[in-house]
Structure formats: C-alpha cells, structure tokens
Amino acid sequence: MTRLNAKYIPLIATAIVLLVSFGTGSLLYPNFGTPRVFVNLLNDSAFVGVAAIGESFVILSGGIDLSVGSMIAFIGILIAKLLQAGWDPFIAMSIALCFGVAAGAGMGCLIHFFELPPFLVTLAGLFCFRGLGFVIHQESIEIDHPFYSQVLPQLSFLVAPKAVMPFTAMCFLASVIFGTFLASFTRFGRNVYAIGSSENSARMMGLPIGRTKVGLYALAGFFSALGGIVATFYMQSGNPASFVGLELDAIASVVIGGTLLTGGVGFIPGTLMGVLILGLIQQIIIFNGTLNSWWTKIVIGALLLVFIILQKLIARPTA
Amino acid sequence: MIDWIPDLIFWIVFCAILFCSRKQRVFWTVGALGLLLLFNQFFTPGFFRIELLDGHFYGSLIDVLNQGAKVMLLSLGMVFVIATGGVDLSVGAIMAISAAVSSRLLVSEHQPALIAVTVALFISLAAGLWNGMLVAGFGIQPIVATLVLMVAGRGIAQLITEGQIINFLDPTMVYIGNGHLFALPFTLTIVLVMLGVTLIVVRRSALGLYIEAVGDNAEASRYSGVNAKQVKLFVYTFSGFCAGLAGLVACSNIKSADANNIGLYLELDAILAVVIGGTSLQGGRFYLIGAVIGGLFIQTLTTTLYARNVSSDISPVPKAIVIIIVCLFQSEIFRERLSRYIRPLGRILPWAGARPRENISRITTHDTPER
Numbered sequence: 198m199t200r201l202n203a204k205y206i207p208l209i210a211t212a213i214v215l216l217v218s219f220g221t222g223s224l225l226y227p228n229f230g231t232p233r234v235f236v237n238l239l240n241d242s243a244f245v246g247v248a249a250i251g252e253s254f255v256i257l258s259g260g261i262d263l264s265v266g267s268m269i270a271f272i273g274i275l276i277a278k279l280l281q282a283g284w285d286p287f288i289a290m291s292i293a294l295c296f297g298v299a300a301g302a303g304m305g306c307l308i309h310f311f312e313l314p315p316f317l318v319t320l321a322g323l324f325c326f327r328g329l330g331f332v333i334h335q336e337s338i339e340i341d342h343p344f345y346s347q348v349l350p351q352l353s354f355l356v357a358p359k360a361v362m363p364f365t366a367m368c369f370l371a372s373v374i375f376g377t378f379l380a381s382f383t384r385f386g387r388n389v390y391a392i393g394s395s396e397n398s399a400r401m402m403g404l405p406i407g408r409t410k411v412g413l414y415a416l417a418g419f420f421s422a423l424g425g426i427v428a429t430f431y432m433q434s435g436n437p438a439s440f441v442g443l444e445l446d447a448i449a450s451v452v453i454g455g456t457l458l459t460g461g462v463g464f465i466p467g468t469l470m471g472v473l474i475l476g477l478i479q480q481i482i483i484f485n486g487t488l489n490s491w492w493t494k495i496v497i498g499a500l501l502l503v504f505i506i507l508q509k510l511i512a513r514p515t516a
Numbered sequence: 517m518i519d520w521i522p523d524l525i526f527w528i529v530f531c532a533i534l535f536c537s538r539k540q541r542v543f544w545t546v547g548a549l550g551l552l553l554l555f556n557q558f559f560t561p562g563f564f565r566i567e568l569l570d571g572h573f574y575g576s577l578i579d580v581l582n583q584g585a586k587v588m589l590l591s592l593g594m595v596f597v598i599a600t601g602g603v604d605l606s607v608g609a610i611m612a613i614s615a616a617v618s619s620r621l622l623v624s625e626h627q628p629a630l631i632a633v634t635v636a637l638f639i640s641l642a643a644g645l646w647n648g649m650l651v652a653g654f655g656i657q658p659i660v661a662t663l664v665l666m667v668a669g670r671g672i673a674q675l676i677t678e679g680q681i682i683n684f685l686d687p688t689m690v691y692i693g694n695g696h697l698f699a700l701p702f703t704l705t706i707v708l709v710m711l712g713v714t715l716i717v718v719r720r721s722a723l724g725l726y727i728e729a730v731g732d733n734a735e736a737s738r739y740s741g742v743n744a745k746q747v748k749l750f751v752y753t754f755s756g757f758c759a760g761l762a763g764l765v766a767c768s769n770i771k772s773a774d775a776n777n778i779g780l781y782l783e784l785d786a787i788l789a790v791v792i793g794g795t796s797l798q799g800g801r802f803y804l805i806g807a808v809i810g811g812l813f814i815q816t817l818t819t820t821l822y823a824r825n826v827s828s829d830i831s832p833v834p835k836a837i838v839i840i841i842v843c844l845f846q847s848e849i850f851r852e853r854l855s856r857y858i859r860p861l862g863r864i865l866p867w868a869g870a871r872p873r874e875n876i877s878r879i880t881t882h883d884t885p886e887r
Contacts, residue, residue: 311847313847328835491671492671495671505656
C-alpha cells in the first residue's frame with residue numbers, strides 16, 4: 198500500500214503546486230481566476246504541451262529527445278512554405294506528420310540498432326532540423342490561407358461566458374487523452390514502462406524491445422510534428438529561427454509533472470499539469486508587470502530542483 | 517612562387533603526428549581532422565595561407581585556433597565529467613553568468629579588470645560546486661542535476677546584467693579574447709597552459725586514475741578506498757571553472773556580455789568534442805588531448821563551412837551528419853557489421869582498438885548487468 202502511494206506522490210505534489218500557483222494568481226489579481234485566463238493558458242501552452250506528451254514517452258523509456266524545438270520550427274516553416282506554394286492544408290499537414298514519424302523512427306533505429314546514446318542522436322536531430330528549416334526558407338513566412346483565416350476560428354466554441362476554447366487547446370487536450378490511453382491502457386505503453394524500469398529485465402521477459410523503442414521515438418516525432426502544426430495555428434506563420442530551447446521547456450514540464458528522468462515512473466496527465474504550471478508562472482509574471490521575463494527561467498529552475506529532490510527522497514526508501 | 521612549401525611542411529608534420537598516434541585512441545580524431553584539412557587543401561583556396569600583419573599572424577588556421585578556444589576550454593572540463601559517467605549541461609549557462617558578472621563589475625561597479633576576472637572565475641567555481649553537490653551529495657542523475665542550472669543560469673545571468681547587453685572597452689579585459697602573445701592569439705596561450713597544467717595534474721598524480729575508476733564502477737571504486745563523492749565534486753567544480761574561463765574569452769571576443777546568446781548550444785559542442793575525442797559517454801576512460809583535438813575538429817568544420825560560403829543558419833546540417841557518422845564509427849556493433857562487409861577494413865579495425873569479432877555476439881553485450 199505504501200509503495201502504491203509512493204508512485205503517486207510526485208503527481209499529487211504537482212497537482213498541489215498547480216493549485217497553489219493558480220490560487221496565488223487568483224488572490225493577487227482580480228481577473229486571474231476566470232475561465233478565460235485558463236483557456237488562454239491552454240491556448241498559449243498548446244504546442245509545448247503536445248510536444249511534451251511525446252517527450253514524456255521518451256523519458257518514460259529512460260531516453261531523452263532534444264530535437265523537439267527545432268522539429269517544431271522545421272514543421273512550421275515546412276507547412277508555411279507548402280501553403281504558400283498553393284498546396285492543400287490537409288496534404289501539407291499529412292506530409293508534416295509523415296516527416297515527423299519518419300524522422301523519429303530514423304532516430305529510434307539509430308538508437309536501437311547501433312546502441313548509440315539517445316542524447317547524441319537527438320542532438321544530431323536538433324542540429325539537423327534547425328538547419329533544414331533554414332534550407333526551406335531563410336525568413337519567417339506568414340500563413341495567408343482561407344483554412345487558417347476562416348475555418349479555424351469556427352472550430353472553437355464557447356465553454357463558459359466570455360471564454361472561447363480555441364482549436365489549438367482542443368488539439369492539446371485530445372493529445373493528452375490519446376497519450377494517457379496509449380501509456381496506461383495498451384500493450385505498447387506497458388512495454389515503454391518496462392523498458393524504462395529495466396531494459397535488461399524487459400528483454401529477458403521477451404518483450405519486443407526494438408519495436409517498442411523505434412515505435413516510441415516515432416511517436417515522439419509524431420507529437421513534435423503535431424506540436425509544429427498546432428504552433429502554426431497559434432502563430433499564423435512559420436519561422437525557422439523560432440522555438441530555440443523549447444526542448445528544455447518540454448523536458449522541464451515532464452519532470453515537474455512527476456515523471457522520473459531515469460525512466461519507468463510517471464503519468465501523462467502529470468505532464469499536462471507540468472505544462473500548465475510552466476504556463477501559469479509565465480502568466481503570473483505577465484500579470485505582475487514589474488517582474489522581468491528572466492524570472493520565469495529562475496522560477497522554473499527552482500521548481501525543477503524542488504521536484505528532483507522530492508523524487509530523490511521518494512525513490513530512496515523503495516530502491 | 518613557392519607557395520606550396522609551407523603546406524608541404526605542414527603536411528609532413530601532420531603525417532608524423534598521425535604516425536606517432538597510430539596505436540592510440542586519438543588516431544581516429546587526428547585522422548578525421550586530417551581528412552577535413554585535406555579537403556580544404558584541395559577545395560578551399562587560401563585556407564592554409566598565413567600572413568604576418570603588424571607582428572601578428574592571421575589566416576584561417578589561426579582563426580580556427582582562436583575561435584576554437586571556447587570549445588576546447590569547455591571540453592577540457594567536460595571530459596572529466598563524462599569520464600565519471602556524467603554530463604554537464606550547464607556549461608553554456610555558466611559561461612553566460614561568468615560573462616555577466618565580469619562585465620557588470622567592470623562597467624557598472626568600475627572595478628579593475630583583475631578583480632572582475634577573479635570574481636567571475638570564483639562564481640563559476642561556485643556554480644560548478646553546486647552541480648557537484650547535487651550529483652555527489654544528493655545522488656541526482658547528472659543530466660537532471662545540471663539541467664537545473666542550464667535552465668536557471670541564463671535567467672540569473674540576465675538578472676546580473678539587468679537584461680541589458682553590457683559593452684566594455686577595458687584594455688585588459690579585451691586582451692583576453694583579442695590580444696596576441698608571441699604573434700599568436702592569447703586565447704591559444706590560455707588553452708595550452710590549461711591543457712598543460714591539467715595534463716600534469718591528472719597524469720602525474722593519482723587523480724586521473726581515481727576519475728577513471730569512479731567512471732568505470734563508482735561502487736567498486738568506493739570499496740577500494742576511492743572517495744567517489746569527492747572525485748565527482750572536483751570534476752564538476754573544474755568543469756564550472758573551465759566554463760567560466762570560456763565565458764570570459766567569449767565576452768572578451770565580442771567586447772560585450774549578452775546573457776541570452778553567450779555560450780548558447782556550446783554545451784552540446786563541448787560534449788560532441790569530447791565524444792569525437794574518443795571518450796565514451798558511458799564513462800570509465802578519458803582522452804584529454806583527444807577532447808581538445810575534437811574541439812579543434814568542430815571549429816575547423818565550422819570555419820570550413822564559412823570559408824565555403826555556407827550560411828551559418830544551414831551549417832548545423834553538415835554538423836549533424838558528422839555527429840552521426842562519428843557516433844556510428846564508435847559503435848562497436850556498426851564497426852562489426854562494417855568489417856563483415858568490407859574485408860580489408862576488418863583487418864585494419866582491430867588494430868585501432870575495435871574488439872575482436874567473436875566477443876561481440878549480441879547476447880554477451882546485452883547480458884552484462886546494468887552498472
């Protein structure tokens with residue numbers, strides 16, 4: 198019973214931090230506690246969130262994916278360029294998703310078949326996608342397509358008075374649900390947890406290591422690409438120079454969401470909360486007005502530290 | 517007239533170095549650097565030209581040495597961290613902090629350059645010590661422990677500069693990154709002195725052995741009387757110090773401290789340099805000179821791309837390809853497969869340190885218990 202509880206402590210701690218930060222915001226600023234701010238929060242952190250779901254799977258398996266930020270930037274400029282060339286948005290998005298899956302699977306193959314460290318392979322991915330983005334186009338391209346200007350606004354709906362849930366936020370929530378389902382209720386998800394706990398044990402149990410590993414990097418690539426698509430909805434443009442260092446935000450929100458970086462322990466809904474905490478910190482700093490944006494980084498760093506030490510304290514008795 | 521004579525001398529010296537290192541791990545790194553230089557010899561006109569202007573040497577090769585100093589300094593510290601089986605992601609952020617502290621002291625507080633430099637280096641030491649404490653004291657996974665400072669460090673640096681880009685003109689401070697000693701860039705002197713001192717300390721005392729022992733098996737080294745925690749603490753502190761030095765060089769180079777951009781992605785370059793130098797990310801062995809040559813290799817690659825008019829935005833792509841190729845050649849499974857297909861290479865590879873083929877059945881590699 199105590200062991201079962203230990204598994205949930207980081208998740209509970211994350212929930213408490215989320216509630217406390219939302220509570221502080223609501224107490225300090227009169228309009229903070231409205232549904233509208235919350236929906237905005239979902240909207241602002243949608244693309245980071247979608248990418249963080251993919252990152253969660255990689256971290257659950259004990260790996261790491263550094264290529265998230267440049268992948269999002271690359272997909273953004275790819276879609277913007279294809280739309281500018283007169284392609285249908287759905288075809289452009291399908292191409293983007295296929296590219297994400299293929300690139301992720303490629304990195305997964307290098308990691309699995311040649312036993313290269315995930316850190317270096319995805320680092321190569323980071324450099325590669327960043328450069329490829331600039332190969333497509335050197336500067337920012339604005340997206341000027343009827344799908345973006347007319348269809349997308351209609352896909353949002355009213356969830357509360359004065360709070361319109363945009364399509365990006367729905368994409369984010371759908372990804373969370375899909376990710377949770379995949380991680381907790383499928384054979385693939387259990388294999389990911391098993392590999393993250395101990396790859397050798399998983400192999401000796403006869404679990405399909407190769408298929409799972411390649412599959413989960415492909416999945417991470419898919420989520421990154423989806424994050425890139427959501428980012429084009431949000432930004433209405435594609436820019437190869439954007440989202441530098443986004444992978445750090447994604448990794449930080451996964452860790453703050455209660456997932457152990459050693460792998461094997463964590464929950465996808467935790468990542469949702471982690472992303473929201475990061476977004477809330479930014480919102481509070483914006484609401485405050487006198488604090489500068491660099492405080493965000495310091496607070497996130499401090500939160501990371503607290504959570505890491507918390508995880509260490511929890512892991513000690515069971516290990 | 518006889519333009520090719522200096523080149524010829526260069527290549528004779530280079531081949532001699534290559535020949536001397538033929539039985540060492542560093543052979544592959546030197547060889548890779550040689551291939552890159554050979555490419556430039558034939559396809560980049562003027563790459564090897566060195567001119568003497570106002571008593572200083574100028575040219576692409578000198579530029580490589582000067583610009584590569586930052587990565588070489590970082591990899592000098594990083595190589596020990598990686599040898600203990602860890603990794604230090606925070607060096608870029610520590611560079612920014614060091615640059616911010618020194619220029620703030622110089623400009624806003626009107627302190628002499630010597631004090632600014634000393635304080636900046638002490639703060640970098642403290643930052644490294646902090647990483648070491650998290651890793652050794654709390655037993656936190658190195659990637660995570662250093663991630664904290666990587667995220668927060670740039671924020672702290674901006675806090676110190678108050679979000680401004682601080683420009684300075686103090687001659688001593690400018691000299692660090694732009695000065696010349698014996699007609700060569702002063703940065704080269706910094707790197708060589710650091711390399712020399714480190715090499716002596718590490719190889720003439722038992723410290724190097726301790727570091728490798730901790731990286732090989734921290735538990736076993738503890739049983740044999742090595743204070744693994746102290747070794748780890750030292751390693752991260754030293755990496756912090758090297759990062760601080762690199763930060764000073766970086767801000768002196770451009771005569772200003774930009775907390776957002778100084779050392780951005782340089783931690784990745786440093787890790788890459790160490791890996792190219794032959795040190796495995798698994799830890800256990802380190803190749804100090806290899807790491808420095810690895811740093812030189814990365815800078816040569818960058819300079820080559822600039823010299824060939826490849827836009828700096830696109831240059832990450834070839835870099836990524838090089839990372840993958842280098843990593844593949846370090847993977848024993850890849851070498852084993854390659855040597856199966858290409859017979860002559862199979863005969864050469866064991867000579868350069870690949871394991872004999874019969875030992876690399878996949879089952880034996882996988883059944884080894886986790887460390």
